Amino acid sequence: MTYSRVGLLIGITASIVIALISTILYSRSSVSVEDSSKTDTVGGHTPGYPIVRTTGDVLDPTSSAIDPKAAVVDPMKYLRDFNYGRISKLSNGTSVREFTLIASDQQTKEVSPGVLYNVWTFNGTIPGPTIRATEGDLVRITLINNGTKFHSIHTHGIHPSEMDGVFEGIAPGGKFTYEFTAEPFGVFPYHCHMQPLEEHITHGLYGVYIVDPKKPRADADEMVMVMNGYDTDFDTENNFYTVNGIPYYYMHHPIQIDKNRLIRIYLVNILEFDPINNFHLHANVFDLYRTGTKLISDEYTDIVTMSQGERGILEFSYKYPGKYMFHAHKTEFAEKGWTGLFLVKDGTAQSVSENSNVTSVRNTTSYSIRELDNTTNLGATGGLR
Amino acid sequence: MMEREEGNTSNTYGITKRTILFGVIPFIVLGAMIILLLSSPGILFQSSIKPLPEVSIEKVEFSDGNVVAFVRNTGPSEITIAQADVNDRIHPAAIEPGRTLVRLADARVIIPFIWNAGEPYDIGITTDDGTRFSKTVNSAAPAPRPTIEQASTFALIGTYVGIIPVMMGLLWYPFIRRLSLNKYNFFLSLTAGLLVFLGIDALLESNEIGVDTVAPAFNAQILIIMVAIVSLISLLYVSQKLVQRASVRSRSDIEHDMGYESHSESHSGAGRDFPTFGSSLSSSQQQLLIRPIAISMMISIGIGLHNFGEGLAIGAAVLLGEVALSSFLILGFTLHNTTEGLAIVAPMAKSRRIPVTRLLTMGLIAGVPTIMGAWIGGFLYSPIATIIFLSIGAGAIFQVVYSVGSWIYHTNGNRGLLNNPSIITGFAVGMLIMYLTGLLI
Numbered sequence: 001m002t003y004s005r006v007g008l009l010i011g012i013t014a015s016i017v018i019a020l021i022s023t024i025l026y027s028r029s030s031v032s033v034e035d036s037s038k039t040d041t042v043g044g045h046t047p048g049y050p051i052v053r054t055t056g057d058v059l060d061p062t063s064s065a066i067d068p069k070a071a072v073v074d075p076m077k078y079l080r081d082f083n084y085g086r087i088s089k090l091s092n093g094t095s096v097r098e099f100t101l102i103a104s105d106q107q108t109k110e111v112s113p114g115v116l117y118n119v120w121t122f123n124g125t126i127p128g129p130t131i132r133a134t135e136g137d138l139v140r141i142t143l144i145n146n147g148t149k150f151h152s153i154h155t156h157g158i159h160p161s162e163m164d165g166v167f168e169g170i171a172p173g174g175k176f177t178y179e180f181t182a183e184p185f186g187v188f189p190y191h192c193h194m195q196p197l198e199e200h201i202t203h204g205l206y207g208v209y210i211v212d213p214k215k216p217r218a219d220a221d222e223m224v225m226v227m228n229g230y231d232t233d234f235d236t237e238n239n240f241y242t243v244n245g246i247p248y249y250y251m252h253h254p255i256q257i258d259k260n261r262l263i264r265i266y267l268v269n270i271l272e273f274d275p276i277n278n279f280h281l282h283a284n285v286f287d288l289y290r291t292g293t294k295l296i297s298d299e300y301t302d303i304v305t306m307s308q309g310e311r312g313i314l315e316f317s318y319k320y321p322g323k324y325m326f327h328a329h330k331t332e333f334a335e336k337g338w339t340g341l342f343l344v345k346d347g348t349a350q351s352v353s354e355n356s357n358v359t360s361v362r363n364t365t366s367y368s369i370r371e372l373d374n375t376t377n378l379g380a381t382g383g384l385r
Numbered sequence: 386m387m388e389r390e391e392g393n394t395s396n397t398y399g400i401t402k403r404t405i406l407f408g409v410i411p412f413i414v415l416g417a418m419i420i421l422l423l424s425s426p427g428i429l430f431q432s433s434i435k436p437l438p439e440v441s442i443e444k445v446e447f448s449d450g451n452v453v454a455f456v457r458n459t460g461p462s463e464i465t466i467a468q469a470d471v472n473d474r475i476h477p478a479a480i481e482p483g484r485t486l487v488r489l490a491d492a493r494v495i496i497p498f499i500w501n502a503g504e505p506y507d508i509g510i511t512t513d514d515g516t517r518f519s520k521t522v523n524s525a526a527p528a529p530r531p532t533i534e535q536a537s538t539f540a541l542i543g544t545y546v547g548i549i550p551v552m553m554g555l556l557w558y559p560f561i562r563r564l565s566l567n568k569y570n571f572f573l574s575l576t577a578g579l580l581v582f583l584g585i586d587a588l589l590e591s592n593e594i595g596v597d598t599v600a601p602a603f604n605a606q607i608l609i610i611m612v613a614i615v616s617l618i619s620l621l622y623v624s625q626k627l628v629q630r631a632s633v634r635s636r637s638d639i640e641h642d643m644g645y646e647s648h649s650e651s652h653s654g655a656g657r658d659f660p661t662f663g664s665s666l667s668s669s670q671q672q673l674l675i676r677p678i679a680i681s682m683m684i685s686i687g688i689g690l691h692n693f694g695e696g697l698a699i700g701a702a703v704l705l706g707e708v709a710l711s712s713f714l715i716l717g718f719t720l721h722n723t724t725e726g727l728a729i730v731a732p733m734a735k736s737r738r739i740p741v742t743r744l745l746t747m748g749l750i751a752g753v754p755t756i757m758g759a760w761i762g763g764f765l766y767s768p769i770a771t772i773i774f775l776s777i778g779a780g781a782i783f784q785v786v787y788s789v790g791s792w793i794y795h796t797n798g799n800r801g802l803l804n805n806p807s808i809i810t811g812f813a814v815g816m817l818i819m820y821l822t823g824l825l826i
Contacts, residue, residue: 040479042477042478042479042495042497048499049450049497049498049499050449050450050451050497051497052451052479052495052497054479054480054481054495055481055482056479056480056481056482056483056484056492056493057479057480057481057483057484058477058478058479058480059466059467059468059469059477059478059479059480059484059494060477060478061467061468061475061477062475062477063477111515112467112468113467113468114465114466114467114468114484114513115467115468115511115513115514115515116513116514116515117514117515230515232511232514232515232516233515233516233517239511239515239517247475332473332474335474335475336473336474336475337475
């Protein structure tokens with residue numbers, strides 16, 4: 001009859017309209033579209049993980065390099081870059097080393113691929129330049145404050161109160177020269193000590209200050225490593241963890257070292273928010289000189305754990321060629337960027353291309369050394385993008 | 386004289402033109418203002434602070450070796466997605482169609498990841514300013530794929546949740562027919578109680594989805610109220626037209642039916658408290674015949690819309706891994722929805738006998754949308770569509786409540802609603818039944 005017919009019609013029409021609207025509103029298919037015109041692959045870093053082909057963009061800080069112009073630091077350049085200062089002599093024969101640090105707090109730079117952050121820097125990089133002197137030298141560090149806030153330089157080590165960089169801040173546009181004798185020998189951090197302290201440090205105002213003993217340490221391939229983090233969303237928890245400023249950088253740009261060559265790492269933990277950080281070396285053990293203030297090894301180990309501001313000198317050499325990981329054994333940090341690779345070369349050649357094939361290691365489940373050298377690159381994610 | 390007339394005509398003509406002009410002028414001014422504001426940004430209002438990004442992860446799907454997050458830029462400006470993570474640990478990912486999203490644009494973030502079924506996951510993405518947005522999934526479950534098996538599973542669920550309970554409820558038809566007028570009023574108001582509960586439930590549920598899942602940019606809560614109101618008033622209009630048209634067109638039909646109907650009525654002996662129908666029809670008696678069926682039909686449609694929304698929610702819950710479908714859950718829904726069938730038959734109990742096929746049709750109108758809802762919700766989940774349909778359903782339910790209410794007013798001898806204890810009790814019991822059966826879900 002009429003009612004049920006009309007009702008049925010309304011019911012059917014309503015259902016169709018409903019179905020159509022829903023379909024039009026949300027016709028997003030969840031099935032991956034494969035298009036050969038422009039495809040990238042992602043995944044496959046981990047054995048057993050599927051490799052996804054995509055026509056879109058790849059978000060992969062573990063294998064994609066950062067644009068060097070926008071990056072807050074070039075970690076490969078920073079690694080072995082020691083600044084000995086402008087050297088002159090006093091009449092009594094003491095060496096004078098003069099350094100200039102320019103503080104700024106207005107730049108925005110890339111701290112992880114695709115992530116921009118308001119960085120506060122000494123000389124434009126995080127970490128700031130590594131300052132190096134020999135015990136007994138007269139160190140002069142001129143701070144030029146190019147920023148909009150008060151800044152200072154607080155250097156660890158022995159020095160007079162007025163050179164401690166705590167009670168006198170340098171006003172924006174101001175300038176001050178810190179002067180002290182380099183003592184004792186060891187590895188120290190330097191950082192801004194203005195309030196709020198945590199804010200000034202976590203934004204990037206820090207670097208490493210090395211004092212060599214008068215009798216130099218044994219010849220070695222020396223490098224500096226600063227463990228840090230970035231709290232990019234300001235919730236007092238780090239979003240990224242790095243060694244030398246860029247997450248995962250040494251994963252796609254492994255640090256090349258020679259087999260049997262003595263390696264010396266000046267390791268500093270400047271991480272904020274998290275009370276501890278650590279360094280774990282794969283397939284090896286190292287001599288640990290805590291704070292670097294003694295010449296006798298404190299420990300022979302493969303993990304060193306450091307609280308905020310702690311540091312040490314690590315010495316080791318690799319017996320076998322190949323690729324070896326080093327990372328925080330606090331694995332959360334490792335999985336947020338604090339991971340890197342050593343590439344141990346058989347010969348003595350130092351000038352092998354940095355852009356070596358890393359993904360081959362991650363794409364194979366075989367750990368034979370011979371295979372590591374021979375595997376082909378299965379993924380398209382390796383190297384510079 | 387001629388000149389004056391001409392003047393008048395041209396004036397009339399001019400007024401029409403001018404009317405258009407007056408209508409358009411505000412738009413011209415508005416357009417000029419928009420151009421001014423957009424062409425030279427910062428000339429009037431300047432801000433050095435970049436607007437905060439806002440990203441909504443609308444849905445997370447788990448498939449074989451992949452986690453797929455559906456993200457939408459719900460902030461005020463264009464954003465770029467930099468990274469993806471699972472449980473706050475960075476993972477390589479692909480983003481389609483691309484990493485840059487204009488306002489309200491969406492993208493799929495595909496993260497190769499070996500996940501474990503049944504475990505909770507927090508899926509995050511980080512924008513280029515380092516802000517992380519995340520969505521927690523309580524229990525990872527493989528996303529339903531639009532396969533025949535999955536579609537028939539949803540159809541089965543819909544049948545159990547929607548069709549079977551409604552049909553079972555229809556079985557009360559003979560029972561209701563045999564009740565005295567006062568008891569009949571009790572069941573009518575019980576129906577109203579059930580429906581009010583359903584309507585409020587739909588509004589609350591859509592509000593919950595709106596708050597939890599839909600980005601603030603969509604103003605979900607005002608959308609819910611708006612859609613419910615529009616749905617209510619337009620269905621009120623439709624039902625009125627339906628009754629009017631039916632009463633005009635089928636008067637002769639009804640008069641023909643009447644003889645048969647009054648005959649059977651006297652046999653059943655149920656009409657003791659009820660006016661006996663004679664061969665001549667007063668307008669109120671006509672209403673008695675026509676309105677109940679129209680009301681029942683509107684109830685079926687209203688419940689159908691509601692069940693469509695419920696189906697969407699069930700499908701989505703399965704998709705999002707929020708519920709594990711169990712026999713107990715289905716049983717709960719079945720018990721809960723059986724009352725819907727009662728709601729359909731109650732208004733018709735005192736009219737002429739309804740053919741079984743028509744009852745079945747009404748049952749199907751009310752029940753089948755559950756299946757369609759489950760399909761759409763399970764395969765093409767969208768929180769916005771879910772809340773829209775839930776709100777349409779709520780509006781439809783309240784329209785039906787209005788119809789039932791005016792019908793009770795009528796059967797109560799136009800003496801108001803709140804003076805009859807059986808009406809009050811029925812209403813309260815109706816809501817209580819829904820509340821108690823709702824505890825099973």
